[in-house]
Amino acid sequence: MNNEYGGIVARGIARSFGSVAAIRHIDFAAPPGEVTALIGPNGSGKTTLLLILASLLAPDTGTLTVGGVDPMQDAAAVRRRVGWMPDTLGVWESLTATEILTVMGSLYGMPVEERRSRAAELLAAVRLEEFADQPARVLSRGQQQRLSLARALIHDPAVLLLDEPASGLDPGSRVELRATLRSLADQGKTVVVSSHVLSELDEIADRAVFINRGESVKNQTLDEAGTQIRRYYIQAEPMQPLADALASHGVEFEMRGDSRRSEYQVMVSSTDQAAWLLRTLVMADVAITAFAPAGGALEETYMSLDTDRQ
Ligand SMILES: Nc1ncnc2c1ncn2[C@@H]1O[C@H](COP(=O)(O)OP(=O)(O)OP(=O)(O)O)[C@@H](O)[C@H]1O
Structure with missing residues (x-):
């Protein structure tokens, strides 16, 4: 099932690992042009859900479209549309900040010149220009988070999936992150963000999906919450x-x-x-x-x- 509307539409998603039911039943929609927050206690299934949305994990049951495409039918098309920011940067710590972005750009098939200029533009946007030629391992946790955001944006994705993006950021960087996510949504992108810091989500999210024990227990817009x-x-x-x-x-x-x-x-x-x-x-x-x-x-x-x- 593909969907013209874009954004994300998930119905009846479930996923178990052996006897552990990480996700039992998730229903939600994340429209383009809005920031949708995934909120739930530790172990409620947020990361598992984000991995499914990023087409990195298959659901056992349910229907799903991401950026208008069903990941079960065409995972490659979903990956072209999705930018994924995991909760840690990952394993490429000996590459420089620029290399991390250009290697990612090459994986998306971007021409050399385009990925170089896009990398420079994004490093400036996340204030890491002075670390452009430094290996990622010298970056602080907060700087790695900012590089991770730049990496997620390298191919200008229509859908952004961010797992705890504010963790490790100082207050100034959190304010910048909020502004960045707002402006990406204003450009028409679908932004999904999981976080525990509810007070911050109040300021950036347009709607929220509350998850408990692997189930979506409430979908609410911020206007309704207010x-x-x-x-x-x-x-x-x-x-x-x-x-x-x-x-x-x-x-x-x-x-x-x-x-x-x-x-x-x-x-x-x-x-x-x-x-x-x-x-x-x-x-x-x-x-x-x-x-x-x-x-x-x-x-x-x-x-x-x-x-x-x-
Ligand atoms: N690969 C796996 N194998 C076995 N169990 C798993 C696996 N991945 C997740 N789980 C279990 O699924 C449940 C949901 O985990 P998940 O990481 O999705 O929760 P979360 O909401 O992201 O938690 P947190 O807020 O602590 O990051 C947990 O009970 C977890 O132990």
């Missing part, structure tokens, strides 16, 4: 007037924290309600010192799911 009920934490100095004001407006609250730093948790159904509550508390002369959502929108969904950390 409209769900959220936990807010509120602090005041002193706390008693805050408790009185919440009670007098019928707002249920729970005490959190410890004697050093206590706070109240309330459930808020919309940003309008949050604005109303803050205004009401200030008008009631409560000395608010903190008023904020407890976590990002994706974290809220993650916490509300019955996920097991393995």
Whole structure:
């Protein structure tokens, strides 16, 4: 089954290794022009799923199109369309940064001049020009991650699969990675990223697939995540007037924290309600010192799911 729509469409994907069911049932779609996040606890099957999407592993059952093509029918066509950034750079540590990119370009059949100029362009884009002629083993973990991203982009793929791309990056490099992924999606590419850092995904993802024990348990757009009920934490100095004001407006609250730093948790159904509550508390002369959502929108969904950390 090939699919004109491009992007990724996966239905009923399962894969076992002997008696271990790494993936039991995954359904999701990742449209072109968007960043789709794969979110799940350790061992939930994210890497196995990415390997299947990259056509490096075959599913036992299910249907799949990647970049509009079924990897079971034409793995070579899928590989031409896909850029793959694994969670570590891999084994070519004695090659220089430029060689890693040009060798990869040659594997994709790029002419010599094109792969040289593309390598130079990408090394500049990931700020590794000064390491162009250094062997990859001298690069730090974060620099290797950036080289790995450049390697995934060498053949200008329509689909990008990134396994924990932010791991090992310093805060500045994470901000750059976010901007890069956003701009790749804006160019119409399909970007799929697995990560544990939910607060970061909130800022780059357009949609999320939550995976637990090898099953896709929820598919959600960021817009949907943003409209769900959220936990807010509120602090005041002193706390008693805050408790009185919440009670007098019928707002249920729970005490959190410890004697050093206590706070109240309330459930808020919309940003309008949050604005109303803050205004009401200030008008009631409560000395608010903190008023904020407890976590990002994706974290809220993650916490509300019955996920097991393995
Ligand atoms: N080649 C393999 N042989 C046997 N079991 C495997 C193999 N690959 C993965 N598994 C098992 O499949 C399950 C899913 O692993 P996977 O690496 O896909 O999870 P993950 O969500 O990427 O985890 P993490 O967040 O820790 O990287 C785990 O229980 C793992 O032990």
